[in-house]
Amino acid sequence: MRINKKKIGITLGILFVLFVAALSTFYYFRDEILKVTLEKVAVKMERDFDSKFTIKTASFDGISAVRFTDVVLAPKHADTLFRIQKMKTSISFWHLLIGDLQLGTLEIQNGLVQLTKKGKVRNFDAFLKKNKNQEVSSDKRDYAALAKRIIFRLLNLVPSDMDIKNLVFKLDDNGKKATIDVKKLALDGGDLESIIHVKTNTFAQRWRIAGEADPRDRTADIQFFNMDGGPIKVPYFDERFNLISSFDSIHLNVENIESDGDEFHIDGYTSIANLKVNHPKIASKDVIIRNARFDYRLLLGEDFISVDSSSSIQLNKIKIQPYLAYETEEDTVYKMNIRIPKMQAQDFISSLPDGLFTNVQGMLASGSFDYKLDFMFNKNKPETIIFDSKLNKENLRIYRFGQANLGKMNGDFxxxxxxxxxxxxxxxxxxxxxxxxxxxxxxxxxxxxxxxxxxxxxxxxxxxxxxxxxxxxxxxxxxxxxxxxxxxxxxxxxxxxxxxxxxxxxxxxxxxxxxxxxxxxxxxxxxxxxxxxxxxxxxxxxxxxxxxxxxxxxxxxxxxxxxxxxxxxxxxxxxxxxxxxxxxxxxxxxxxxxxxxxxxxxxxxxxxxxxxxxxxxxxxxxxxxxxxxxxxxxxxxxxxxxxxxxxxxxxxxxxxxxxxxxx
CATH class of the missing domain: 1.10.3810.10 (Biosynthetic peptidoglycan transglycosylase-like)
Structure with missing residues (x-):
């Protein structure tokens, strides 16, 4: 027994010495390793994406922090994709040892990220092309595993502490322009504070984003406000899609992102105040939703993606319980179940979005109702479609009609x-x-x-x-x-x-x-x-x-x-x-x-x-x-x-x- 303990002690000692030696070697040659790594990245960018990737200076600051200056990625024959004057980031060394890249801190000063389209030429097309040599797998896709892998990797790339100043995002779609200038974005100890200037061909605004965010705990609670007062306008969509939209404030909350056995779920809620939408395919006038909230539970499994039935949508006084699912266990199946619990008919009428039901405005009703819709469509067996709509009434009576006088058809008109x-x-x-x-x-x-x-x-x-x-x-x-x-x-x-x-x-x-x-x-x-x-x-x-x-x-x-x-x-x-x-x-x-x-x-x-x-x-x-x-x-x-x-x-x-x- 003494011999075994002695052997274990010797083995641990040897491993410790090797670890220290490796760490020392890495520390001594870390700048050379960084240089070789960046050269490989540059070669890959030129070979696979026909783009030039350059960094003026790159050096370690301590064991895990890295400083860069003048980082540029420029596709050939197209506009520069991004350019950052100064950047410093740190990597969690212990996570790196187990093969998990996790950013600790991030500092950026004076950066530009731009997406442009001139004629049919887009400066990001090369990065959207599929790898022709990549084998196409016939295996079924595990949605839970895929979501877990992608989301956890993305969250690891979000630093726990950030200090960003003057980072500009530009979009130029053949003259349809939008500029989002992040004057300040600070994440310190979970507290998020940001000031953003937004400018398009049609308006200019200053936004404030504040709240809490913890990428390691996988939670967030943030709100958007217009610093100049009035509604926040959505940029670019008005020129690109003829969709004019705005809102007074929006609240985004992520309560939990977790893998539970074979399932992966995301829980939280989103609320919005005075959402206004105008599009010729929606209505001939502004559509306004005073108050809306979506409490969601997104659930993914090996062969399905769904909005769980525990989710709810609140539109003023109307509460909707939705269930949406995309299933691939045997056939490709789409499911939708909508439930409106028992509510007063007048509350329903008064809660309808302004501008969407013009002819119903002024309608008065008594009684109550509940509603349910069951829909299922099998892509491989379309004739088995289920469409079942049921409205259960209780003393429901409409005693004054709105602008549409339905009774006029009984006489001359x-x-x-x-x-x-x-x-x-x-x-x-x-x-x-x-x-x-x-x-x-x-x-x-x-x-x-x-x-x-x-x-x-x-x-x-x-x-x-x-x-x-x-x-x-x-x-x-x-x-x-x-x-x-x-x-x-x-x-x-x-x-x-x-x-x-x-x-x-x-x-x-x-x-x-x-x-x-x-x-x-x-x-x-x-x-x-x-x-x-x-x-x-x-x-x-x-x-x-x-x-x-x-x-x-x-x-x-x-x-x-x-x-x-x-x-x-x-x-x-x-x-x-x-x-x-x-x-x-x-x-x-x-x-x-x-x-x-x-x-x-x-x-x-x-x-x-x-x-x-x-x-x-x-x-x-x-x-x-x-x-x-x-x-x-x-x-x-x-x-x-x-x-x-x-x-x-x-x-x-x-x-x-x-x-x-x-x-």
Whole structure:
């Protein structure tokens, strides 16, 4: 036993001597080692990134601190990427021994970091290129391990103490410029203090960032303020994306970043006051959210990434419990669950963002409700999509409507379509209009055909068709664009009578909310809704309502339309101004148009909507009204160049929509 202890003592002594010798050797030759290391970096920058990396002087200050002067990284044939006049940093020696690079302190004076794009040339492109020699692994990606590796490495590169002065970040995107000048950024003992000057082509501001940050403990709690008073404006996005946004203050908190077994999670919250957003795709005016907060728990596992269900979103008085997940265990699956716990209806209405629901402003309601949405989409099995939306009401009643007077459809009113923000000629919906046609004076064939093509379950649903939404989502995901909606007649009515045709998020959200109110409060009967629909929709160029359409195409009254004529009118509703492209030079329907009519006729026959005695005429229809003159115009355009707004419609009717109802 004594011999073993003696051997252990000798071994430890030898190891200690070797360690001291290695440390002494490193200390003695450390400047030479640093020089060789920097030369390797310079060679790599030139070889792999076609960039020149230079340092005027580099030397150790003690064992772990390093000083640099005039550090420059400049891609060849492009603007300098960064230049730092003076920099000093220290590295945790003990972490370095175990192969973990961790910065201790960082001092920077007079630095510049810039990203530029001139024409198609960007000064950072070389650093975005993938390594062609890198092997592509077919193994599944472990998201938890990847996140842990990346985030922990990044946090180790954030020094526990910083003193940065005059570090300028510049962005120049073909003249769209933003400069963020960090006059001061100090992190001392966990206390963070920063003063930043921001300048763009459109504004200049001074920001203050203050709070606490500890990269070793992996926590942060910081706030942004405008030193000049007023809201903080978001730079660059206004010029680059036409997105104007600002906020009074923002609070960022990271409570914990931790690896727990096979899972990795990030916990914290973000709150923002008076967020203002303006973009033509969102709304036609400023959208303002007074108070918003997101308490988050981001969870990553071996085969999933998710926003955990313990997260919550607070928009004024509206509380939302979200769950979002991306899973790759067997198939690629997207999941979303949204919950709004029971709340008062009036609190919900008053909490809606200003500018997003203009027609709802002034609405008063009583009672309460709760809501849930379950969505799941399997990329490899799209037909198994889940879309389940449920609203549970308790004594819910709307007793004063907002700016949209939904009840006006019960009486006479003036309708004016808005196309490309231009109000069209007025169309009076009422008996004083000689073209106005009551529902009982419209051919039953037209009602059957239009309901089949536009909304087969109109008299049964409450404004929305879940199956149509599912099919719409599937097609939009497959085509990777918004190529099809799931609009019902109720939705088309709300859009036409109360809203505009602008393609904005605001308009779509208002449409959904107003349709729900219209259909679930029995404000207007289904029969009256259908009658208004037939009398206001566009059936051709400057042709509104079935009274005008019957005369324009066939010189008939709506009651006298044949089955073939009604089939034709139903098929042109999606693109009424392009009706002329369904006909040849002799005025006969083209093959694809006849094919569409036969399909619809057979579909209606299978569903028992029509009988065999209503069989389609193989020759289609013949135009006898003023519409015939447009065939001559089309022929002239074909020889001189087709007008931009006269592009022919697709030759295949969207039959999939018709299959969403029972067959």
């Amino acid at each position: 003036e309708y004016r379509a808005i196309i490309n923000n231009v109000r069209q000629r007025p169309v009076f919906v009422g008996s004083s209009n000689p073209d106005y046609t009551p529902l009982n004076q419209i051919s039953p064939y037209l009602k059957k055909c239009v309901l089949t093509t536009e909304d087969p379950s109109f008299f049964r649903h409450r404004g929305f068709i879940t199956e149509a939404f599912k099919q719409s989502i599937i097609k939009n995901i497959k085509t990777r664009k918004f190529s099809r909606g799931g609009s019902t007649i109720s939705m088309q009515l709300i859009k036409n009578v109360f809203l505009t045709r602008e393609k904005t998020l605001s308009r779509k959200l208002e449409e959904i909310l107003l349709v729900y109110i219209l259909e679930n409060n029995r404000i207007v009967s289904k029969e009256r809704m259908l009658e208004v629909y037939f009398n206001i929709i566009e059936w051709g160029p400057n042709v509104y309502g079935i009274g005008e359409a019957s005369r324009f195409y066939f010189q008939k009254n709506p009651a006298d339309l044949t089955f073939n004529e009604c089939l034709y009118l139903a098929t042109i509703i999606p693109s009424p101004k392009k009706f002329m492209y369904q006909f040849d030079d002799q005025g006969n329907l083209k093959g694809f148009a006849l094919k569409n009519q036969r399909y619809l006729s057979n579909l209606m026959l299978r569903r028992g909507i029509v009988t065999s005695s209503d069989s389609i005429n193989p020759y289609g229809v013949s135009l006898s009204g003023n519409a015939r003159s447009f065939l001559t115009i089309r022929k002239a355009q074909d020889t001189t160049g087709v007008a931009v707004d006269s592009i022919p419609p697709k030759e295949d009717f969207d039959f999939e929509f018709l299959k969403t109802d029972e067959d």
